[in-house]
Amino acid sequence: MHASDTQDARIVRTVRGMPASDGAGVKLTRVIGSPQLPDLDPFLLLDEFGTDRAEDYLAGFPEHPHRGFETVTYMLDGRMRHRDNHGNEGLLVPGSVQWMTAGRGLVHSEMPEQEEGRMRGFQLWVNLPAREKMTAPRYQEFAPEQLPVAAPADGVTVKVIAGSVDGVAGPISQPATDPVYLDIVLAPGARWQYLLPEGHNVFAYAYEGEVSVGEGDDARVLATQELALLGGGDHLRLAAGAAGARLILVAGRPLREPVARHGPFVMNTREELMQAFVDFQEGRF
Template structure:
């Protein structure tokens, strides 16, 4: 089997979104090697002033979002009437499709927050599908291994030593794996994903070794083609594994909208301004 190697390492950069929420971001709207993913935002702070403003009501079209909380408590509300509690260890998935208006606001007013929001592109044929939403509490997310070497699979399917590892989120707009690997120093993990998938990693704690290449905390690594991923924790580590089938279509991005042409972006803005984005 061919083992995937690191082809590029990208450092996350500080930014703000929502009502002044501090984040660290990596995006690849114009990078085909990111596909089917578009960006990952890491929300991490011990200071409530950095997150208390949350993300008041705002629109999306043409994407899916997967939000995953290591520590903290946010509440999701949307125009469809969904109210979801995103608590420590849980996740929530939303397919904006043709249009969604939602908010993500902190329930907590003190203490540490650490979580992620991942944008996943939708193929053109599904960008105007009806919006969908589902949340997964921590006990619904499948775990494999021990506290010293734990893999939590949120979305999709992969294998290890011939055994299937699956996440509760399966019916998405594009085939995608999102998993969280946590390990103490010197622990290793060898995983297999489809050769059709592109694989990216985001290291949120410690450092990891990928076939002789060190990927430090706060960095995003793109991997080569292959069948196998081999990871070693250089110190206590936490890594998000993002793998999926690439979408070989044009990407045009403006704010919360991701479509295939600028005319489609302009239409999304007109629809939002006219109050018909979600119709």
């Protein structure tokens, strides 16, 4: 595709997260999965957690089941230990990513490995197509040093979790939704242009500072802790405000399948959902 054929992406809509709690009372901000934005195919949920108060996270996420989708945990600060009932265990440290395909089902826990200090990060839920909902569970886990960083423009660094930037490819592979997941740091006033994958649903979430999206009269500012749904074109132009900005940019190919969802189970039909509850209760996870 030639640059002349592309149109600028713009902010179609902004959404602010809502306070929520999950697990055994961990306080977080629910950005996707709230009444304002129930989902954005293939994304089912986005939670941001960030606090210096140990009492907000100490209870952690004790054992809970999942079936039919993927959970992506990206730690910015803090340490979290995960375990599941298939014998998998690991420690998520600052800057690490865990991309877990729950598939046909597992029971896992995520508990803090710290009693004080800051814990901050994101959890994203990505749907699986019907043909892959009952696959064997698997993990793609990457320590901070395994996540490549691109420097595509002055004052711009991009940690590439999935997708690619200037030939720097992220380690995550998921052909079903072909995701892009970038953590972008912009110095004050820095500008960057990026070509989005065609046909994907795309959002940006600013978690520090503010960033302008688009060019000229179409430019709109994305404030801290705001999510922008992007549309209208594949050519994304970003410009940081006076304090600089940090944001995640996430894109995925929509599945366009019916979603039957209840709590930690996401299937295509009500019958499959009922079966998930039966299988879990009968110990088949």
